[in-house]
Amino acid sequence: MQTAFDESERRAWAGQADAYAASFAELCACPVPGLLDAAEVREGARVLDVGTGTGSAAAAACERGAKVTAVDAEPGMVARAARAAPGADVRLAALPRLPFADDEFDAVVGNFVLNHVGRPREALKELRRVTRPGGRMAFTVWAVPAAAGQALLGRAVQAAGVTRPAHLPALVPEEDFPRTEQGFAALLGDAGLRDVVCDTLVWDHRTTPEEWWSGPAAGVATIGQIVTSQNPVVIAEIKDHFESLCAEFAGPGGVLVLPHAALTAHGRA
Template structure:
């Protein structure tokens, strides 16, 4: 979570709209709300939680980063946001009818342990949904670095024994190893028409690995990075926006008594 400290405002102005590309699909998978209880883990600035509440769910959002929670409180004041993080959520066993984790398991130190914790807080017969990147925004920033002649250092990757293959099949295996039964995974692709301002806010604001890398540069290197960014946006932009293709793996599973992961939570 260290890479995301203090980036709430920059994230809200940039990647929040990108990550919303899965929201329609998540609502479709969840089905009718009927006032049921839902936990959105790693809720960020509250955009998905607010959408789910609007669809009739009784929503609790859970987000460990304070600036993300501050943005959520301002932009979505009706959403209840709790301070909490995987792999130890501050909720009782079987507390929710559904659990969502949108682009969260790719940011934890142990995805399988985190998957078990997501299952623990869900009632038998509920639904678990999680997403991860197959094609992420990092490809655009790699192009910027190559154009600028900069070598991006890997930022806090997972230990080899904890890592997983960034494909639908690899994500599904990881969740199954974390106790999710009969996982269904599919690919979802969409085009994010990002304005140049949104893209630059993410870098300058330190969002994700690309932003952390930019902030680690000295003044001369930042100048090279900015010039390469401007060149790529000019070459590929259209009307002040750049069309960037992305793909996510979207996984869902239902839990029953035989497969439920339960433990007493202090």
């Protein structure tokens, strides 16, 4: 059931909830309001937030008066999400098999979760199964090619001559899809969603060099796994390149202004 990619993701995110919360979580929360709007999340709606992470979408859905269930595959994320969204039913569960009945939810949202599953089409079909006929489904993924701010850390790694280690498998080609508006919309359509629309969200994320480096330094996400798998000399070289490249994004007061772009796609079950 689990692919090599899935197993690698489980290992990569194990115990990383606090480091993620301190580095990349605020960035990833930016699309949440639009995601909930696209899924028509409103008072009384039965909502599933899949791959909830630190619970930003679950908490925002609770604030709208929805009846929220949230799941994540990492126990540390479940604990943080439960604190962030005390009104939600937060559970440990992982795609592509969820412990819910057919047609259980009025709306399903997944904020960047499809970046982290080995079979995105199968995952979407499972999410359509638990959504009632006519219910709304909305998802985000990072756009490719990456926006300049998102590419910063990867550029630092590349400048140090580091490549992706063999123990971090990429998504197999037959499961991948174009990370474009057309490609993401087609993915949802292939899973049986109707009236699919995909838009690009562009924004500037403001952070500091210290905060932005803390994620990869702790091993958060694929970029962090690449960084921390190197020896200390190479890690120091990557950090030197990172600090030099930060000058391109320097704002007032030592703030980094990092342009990002994500795809938001939604449709009806």
